[in-house]
Each structure stands twice: as structure tokens, then as C-alpha cells.
Amino acid sequence: MSAKTLTLRYVAHFSTISGCLEEVYTTRAASVRQLIDALDQRYPGFAAALVDPASGRLRLNAAVYLNPPAQPPLSLLDLDRPLEDGAKLTFW
Amino acid sequence: MRTRAAAEQTILRVNLSNGTMRREPLPAEWTRQYLGARGMHSRLLFNEIPPHADPLGEENILYFGAGPLDGLPVGNGRMSVACKSPRGTVAEGSFGGFFGPEMRRAGVDYIALHGKADRPVYLYICDEHAELRDASHLWGLTTDQTDDALRRELPDADVQLRYIGPAGENGVHASVILGNRNNSGGRAGCGEVMGSKKLKAIAVRGTGGIGVADYPAFVQAYQTYRQRLDLATSRDAWTPVWSTYGAPVLARLFAEQGNLMTRNAQQMHWESDKAVRISAEAYLDRYVTKAKACFSCPWPACQKLHTIPDGEYAGWQGGNYWAGQPVVFGSLLDIDDLDFVLALSILCNRYGLDIFHVGFTLAWAMECYEKGILTRADTDGLELTFGCRDRQGLLELVRKIALRQGFGALLALGCSRAARQVGKGSERFCLAVKDQELEAIAQRSFYMVALGVAVSEVGPDHTRWYPPYPCNPNLLPPEELAALGIHLDLKKAFEGRNPEEKGKLLRWFSISRAVVESLPGCVFLVRDTLGLDMRPWWQMFRAATGMEVDYFEFLKAGERVINLERAFNVREGFRRADDHPPYRMANEDVPVFGFRRLSPDIFDPMLDEYYDAMGWSLTTSIPRAQTLQALGLADVAAALQACGVEVEA
Incomplete structure (x- = not known):
């Protein structure tokens, strides 16, 4: 798996959990779900704020916006969506 | 001061030209038909302001209004201010704070300000007492100075205030009315109209209470409402x-x-x-x-x-x-x-x-x-x-x-x-x-916003259709939506740059938000399913007022409000050509991501869909006679025809 460089942006309470507003992050995560797991290692509580443990799906009171490189943003519903190098993600 | 029933709706009429005042009850059936606040104002504006009245003349009337849920926990202090805008349209806006509940505690649900004073005045209401006081010493003061001066003059800390600043006094077109120093409302020209009447401020203090008709039922509905808005349990x-x-x-x-x-x-x-x-x-x-x-x-x-x-x-x-x-x-x-x-x-x-x-x-x-x-x-x-x-x-x-x-x-x-x-x-x-x-939300990426801004009877105002898209397209299944009277494909409606379903979505948002603003409640709290499933609002209205109203009859109140506001504008000469996005949005593509301009092939079908869903003429935007008839507004059709407006069957 090749490394990907992502721009991650944390809004409101996610900026409290991560301790920053945005960062450039290099990862080998293949999907958004794997990225969230990796971020949970760095920022404990990150995954719990986003993912419903019962269903494994995005919580209804959280949102992830994904900007694939040079494309319009989309509100992500599928956490297993593959990640592309250069993508921007906003955790809301 | 006694505890009043939530259903009571009394108007204080103040003639600024001669200083006379009187309180009168509003017709009881109007609460069922228009609920209160914005809804009641839509009826009052159409009935009481003569066609083509000079917005800055004596004939224009400035209304402040609360509603049946004001003073109760769900009202959130929202209230409505309305008049004829100096731009010719309806001017109506909502603001928060504490003024609306205080009006109700003083036994006044609406204030109608007729005529014009010949010198600066302010209106002081304390329970049954009301008087006009000289405001020469306040004229020219900024809003924070006015707040300070009135608080020195009226030392009761619970007095609630609304006032204008120098912009309203000087006839600036988009001057607003403020209270609590930072709560503003009436951006469609209400501040300018208040200034034209030489009314610097209103101060109100009430010591009464608001009673609900069925307390257990109210609490039950209120708990559902709070659950939808709770940090942990909201699905939004x-x-x-x-x-x-x-x-x-x-x-x-x-x-x-x-x-x-x-x-x-x-x-x-x-x-x-x-x-x-x-x-x-x-x-x-x-x-x-x-x-x-x-x-x-x-x-x-x-x-x-x-x-x-x-x-x-x-x-x-x-x-x-x-x-x-x-x-x-x-x-x-x-x-x-x-x-x-x-x-x-x-x-x-x-x-x-x-x-x-x-x-x-x-x-x-x-x-x-x-x-x-x-x-x-x-x-x-x-x-x-x-x-x-x-x-x-x-x-x-x-x-x-x-x-x-x-x-x-x-x-x-x-x-x-x-x-x-x-x-x-x-x-x-x-x-x-x-x-x-305009306001803050983009149009070329949120098509419903473009449509909502274009058709709004008061000019751009996001509270008319907030939020710009449904919070989650999967929250309610199609069969449940249909049972609630929402006949649209929510998934398509959720797609910001797909023109399909935007007219129907805007119809639903406009009607349901008109209901919320008429109760009144806060449109920024229509989160989770509270903007789709209106039953908690309906249940709180019924429990508070004791009125037995069918759910769909309750929703019709919102439809009446939009039609009355549209009819007011139609009478003033506004037509389909006025429901259009600004030149830049209609003619220039967005320079990122390839978002397109709102060209006629995108915008016009949305506009047609909205007019069709509302039961309005596609060519003129005038409500059809059968639409008005079905809403119990046959008198409105007749009034338009009497003014020479051609109303299609």
C-alpha cells in the first residue's frame, strides 16, 4: 500500500479532540474507516465521536466531508470509500 | 397581572398621530387559521395596509407580534416584526431575545403602530398601562447609548426593549430594529419605517403568566422536541x-x-x-x-x-x-x-x-x-x-x-x-x-437556496426555508414522509446541484417554516426530524392552546401565510419576473469545481415546479383562485380582482 498525503481539517469539537484545526497527514490507510482508526490511535476518542459502535456506520450526529483532488466536496456516507492521495477531509 | 391562556391573542393599537390607544382581541378563529406572530401579521398586513400605500407615510402600519407559544419554553423568545417595506414588498422578520415573552406577560400579543408622531417618542407598556413618552433626548443616540439611557430611566431590570439607531432615524433603507443590544430583526426596512414614524423605542414589562391548557400533553411533546435537539441523542x-x-x-x-x-x-x-x-x-x-x-x-x-x-x-x-x-x-x-x-x-x-x-x-x-x-x-x-x-x-x-x-x-x-x-x-x-x-449561503452549489432567495416575498431571507438541504436523506423512509404529507424524493432533494425536486422541497420548507415562525418557534431549531415531522410542534400547539386541530389543517396555516404574503406583493405589482437570482449567479460560472451558473435551463424548471406545487400561475406567479379557495382565502382572490389583478381559475 502506498503512502498518501492528506489534508485533514477538524471542526468544532474535533479540533478539541485533535488539538489542532488542520494538519497535513501521511498515511497508508486504504479507506476512510482505516484513516479514522489510525487517527484514533493519535487522538483517543476520535473514532467514538464519529462511528456508531453497534452498526459500524457513521453516526447520524457527525459528518465527514471529502474533497477528492480537484473535485467538488461530498458528504460521505460510506466509510469504506477508498482514499486518494491529495484528498482533503473535514471532520464535523 | 393574571395568568393568561396561551390561546389568547390581544392587539394593542397605538395611533402615533394623535396618541390614542386601545386593546382589542383578535378573532379567535384566526389563531386556528394563522397561529400567531408571522402568520397573524400576514393577515393583518393584507387586511389593513391599503394597496400602494406610501411605505413611509401615515398609512403604513408597523406590527410587533408574539404568538401562542411565546413565553413557553418552546417559543425561544422569537417574535415577528412586520410592515410594508420601503421596497414595496412585505417586510417581515423574526428576532430572538426576551421581548416577545415579556409582551405576553403584559397582556399584549401584538402592537400595531398606526400613523406618525410629530416628535420623537417611545412607547412604554407595563401590564395594563401603556403610554407614549417623549424621546427627544434619545433621538440621535446609538443603540447601545439608547439601551443605557432607557435602562437608567426604567430601572426595572426585567424591562425589555426594542429600538432603532441613527440609521433608522435617517431613513437608511436596510436599517434594522434591535434589542438586547445585539438581537436585530426586520432587515427588509422595518427600522426605516419605525424611524419614519418617529418611534425611537418600545419598552415593555409584564408580570403575568402564560398557562397551557393540557400540561401533561405539553410536557410529553416538549420532551420529544428536546430529545431531537440534544447533543447526544440528535440524529443531525x-x-x-x-x-x-x-x-x-x-x-x-x-x-x-x-x-x-x-x-x-x-x-x-x-x-x-x-x-x-x-x-x-x-x-x-x-x-x-x-x-x-x-x-x-x-x-x-x-x-x-x-x-x-x-x-x-x-x-x-x-x-x-x-x-x-x-x-x-x-x-x-x-x-x-x-x-x-x-x-x-x-x-x-x-x-x-x-x-x-x-x-x-x-x-x-x-x-x-x-x-x-x-x-x-x-x-x-x-x-x-x-x-x-x-x-x-x-x-x-x-x-x-x-x-x-x-x-x-x-x-x-x-x-x-x-x-x-x-x-x-x-x-x-x-x-x-x-x-x-443577499445573505451568506451560496446559490450556485445549493439550488434550493437560489430558488428560495429568488421567490422569497420579503427578499433574501434564509429563515424562510432554512436549512439549505435536509439534514440526512435517510432519516425518514419515503412511506413515512408520504404519511406526513411530504411527497418528494428526499434523496434527490438532498443533492445540492440537482434541480430536480427543489421546487417541491422549497414548498415544504417554506410552509413548515412559516408554521414554526407563526407559533412562534426558532427556525434554527428545526434539526433532526423537526423540519420534516411537524407533529411535535402540532402537539405543543394543541396542548398549549387547547384547540383541537387536525395535523394537516395545522400545516395549512403555513400555506395560508405564504399565499397571503404573495398576494400582498402581487397587489403591489410583483410578478414572476421579480423572482430571479442576481445577474452574477445567473450568468457566471463558479470559478472552482465547475459549478455552473443558474442558467434558464437550470433555474426555470425549478421555478415552474415551485409555482406548480404552490398552486400558482406559472406565467404570473399569482395564486390561483382554486388554491386560495381551498385555503379559505376566497376573500383574498376577490380583493386582488377588485384591484384589477387577473386571478386564474
């Missing part, structure tokens, strides 16, 4: 963000999404570091002194008080940094200094100016300056560039707008009228509809 991504950080979080999100109007919407993307500098997070870190919710609001972080701690504006105090300020004084003007953004906002509140009017008109002027249409000879020597290096000069210009002095006199007209005066193609940069400036 907006709830935890807004309830903890507030609305300006949107600026950072929109900056990356092609949704942030930048440099007068010539661009729709703002550099991330700039957006960070004016973000909600930066605001909380440096400025906030206190959360200050409206009456009984479950989201204390929605509005806050702030102080600029140091620097050039050290000690300046204000409140309410919402989603609008980061756009109109930030990206739109390309200003990324939050001290200065807040200073502009504070100054607007002090002078009683509408921030959208000022922000969009300044942005129009900056683009004119950039393109050489305006020069320093026009701007009183100010170098009016985007980013604005002459900050003192820009603050002085805002003051001049309020006082209609120098170059400020041109900008006081608003960008539409100013553009018509300047000409030279500057109309193309003017971001307004029905002569009223």
Missing part, C-alpha cells in the same frame, strides 16, 4: 457543532467547498489560512466572554457576548458572531482580521444597520472601485480595495452610511439602487433580489 450532524461552537463554523467548511462568496462572489473559494483566522474556533479562543441564549433556548452557544481584548479596538463589546459576519465582513470583502470583522459588526449594531446590507453594498462598491467605475473622487478619498488597508476609513464609511453623509449617502441606498444610480454596468456586480442584498 449540525446539532453538536452548533450547540457547542455556533454558526460561524460554516466559514471554514464553505471555504473549501466552493461555497464561500469571496471578493463579492467573483470567487467562491477562500484560502484556508484566511478562513482559519476568522473561524468560530478563533472567535472562541480570543473574544467570547459569555454565552447568552434567547429565552429558554436549549442551545446556549448559538449566541455569545464578546469583547475585543486588545489592539486598535480594545474594549469594543458586542455579541452574536453568526454565520453571516464571517462572510459579509470576511470573505466577501477579503478581510481576514477578526478584530476588524467584529469591529465592523459592532459598529453596524450601534448604528442600527443591517450587516448584509452593509457588507454586500461595500463589496459591490469595492468591485466598482477595482474596475474603475468608482474612483477616489467618488469615495471621499477612500482607497476602497478588497482587503481594505484603510480600516479607519472603512469604519468611517459605515458611520457615513448610517448618517447618509458623503459617499455613505449612495451606499445607504443599498447596492441595487446605488447601481442604478451609478450605471456603467455596475448592476452586474450587485448581489440583490427585489432590491434586497
